[in-house]
Amino acid sequence: MEIRKAERKKAKLRLGIAAPSGAGKTYSALLLAFGLGGKVGLIDTEHGSGDLYAHLGEYDIIGIEAPYSVSKYTQAIKAFEEAGYSTVIIDSLSHAWAGDGGLLDKQGKMADRGTNSFAAWRTITPEHNSLVDAMLKSPCHIIATMRAKQEYVLETNDKGKQQPKKVGMAPVQREGMEYEFTVMLDVDMNHIASASKDRTSLFDGRFFKIGEATGKELSAWLETGTEPMKFADYIASIDAADSLASLKSAFVKAHNFASGNPEMTDQFTAAKDQRKEQLTPQGVI
Structure with a gap:
C-alpha cells in the first residue's frame, strides 16, 4: 500500500441528465457538449430523433436499434473514441436497462426459461458493470441522458384550482447508476435543471437552463489540475x-x-x- 498526497488531476466529464419525455434531454446535452468544445458524437437510440437538432451545430450520429444490448453501446463508444471525438452523448442510456433487449428484458427472459433470479442477476450484473467501465474509462467526455419515471401531481394554479402537473422522478436505470457520474442533473418540464449530485460544486443551489455556457463552465473546472499520467x-x-x-x-x-x-x-x-x-x-x- 502507498500513502500519497491528495491531488486533483485534469479529468474528462462524466455527466448524467435525467428528465421526463419532452423536457429537453437531447437538446440540453448537445448545447452542453458544444460548450465543452471539439468533435461531438451522439449515440441515438430514439429512432432518429438525434437528427432533429442538426441546426444547433455540427455533430455526428451512430444509431442503435433494438435489441439494445450492452455490446452495441460499448461498440458505439469505442467507434467514437477511435475516430478522435472529444465528447460522446449517449441518448438514451435508459434503453440499455429497460429497453427491448436491454438488461431487464434479458434478465426476465432468463427467468422465463427457468433460471432462478440469483443466477440471472449473476449474469446481468457483469454486463452492466462493463457498460459502466466503458463510460468511466473513456478518453472522451461522456454525457448520458436518461428518461425519468413520470408522475402527475396536483398543484394549485393562479385561479386557486387544482390542476395536474407532470414531474420527473428517478432515472430509468439500474438503482445507483447516478452515483457513477461526476455531475447528475435533473431537468423538469420547464427545462430548468438542478444538480442532484455535483462533485464540482459548480451547481450547488442553482436552478438554470443548460446551455453552451454550462459546458464552458464545466470545461474550465475539468482543466484545472495536474496532467494525468498516460x-x-x-x-x-x-x-x-x-x-x-x-x-x-x-x-x-x-x-x-x-x-x-x-x-x-x-x-x-x-x-x-x-x-x-x-x-x-x-x-x-
Whole structure:
C-alpha cells in the first residue's frame, strides 16, 4: 500500500441528465457538449430523433436499434473514441436497462426459461458493470441522458384550482447508476435543471437552463489540475525503476491504469519483466 498526497488531476466529464419525455434531454446535452468544445458524437437510440437538432451545430450520429444490448453501446463508444471525438452523448442510456433487449428484458427472459433470479442477476450484473467501465474509462467526455419515471401531481394554479402537473422522478436505470457520474442533473418540464449530485460544486443551489455556457463552465473546472499520467508515462516509470521495490510499485500503478485492457496489461508486463531482468544480478533467482 502507498500513502500519497491528495491531488486533483485534469479529468474528462462524466455527466448524467435525467428528465421526463419532452423536457429537453437531447437538446440540453448537445448545447452542453458544444460548450465543452471539439468533435461531438451522439449515440441515438430514439429512432432518429438525434437528427432533429442538426441546426444547433455540427455533430455526428451512430444509431442503435433494438435489441439494445450492452455490446452495441460499448461498440458505439469505442467507434467514437477511435475516430478522435472529444465528447460522446449517449441518448438514451435508459434503453440499455429497460429497453427491448436491454438488461431487464434479458434478465426476465432468463427467468422465463427457468433460471432462478440469483443466477440471472449473476449474469446481468457483469454486463452492466462493463457498460459502466466503458463510460468511466473513456478518453472522451461522456454525457448520458436518461428518461425519468413520470408522475402527475396536483398543484394549485393562479385561479386557486387544482390542476395536474407532470414531474420527473428517478432515472430509468439500474438503482445507483447516478452515483457513477461526476455531475447528475435533473431537468423538469420547464427545462430548468438542478444538480442532484455535483462533485464540482459548480451547481450547488442553482436552478438554470443548460446551455453552451454550462459546458464552458464545466470545461474550465475539468482543466484545472495536474496532467494525468498516460500510457507512455507508466512505461517510462517502469523503465526508470532503480530497485525491485520501486519496480513493483511502478508496475502496480501501471496495472491499475490498464484495468480491463489486456493488450495494455501485456505491454506493461513485458516492460516489467525486462526491467526486472536488468535489476536482478546474474545468478540470483
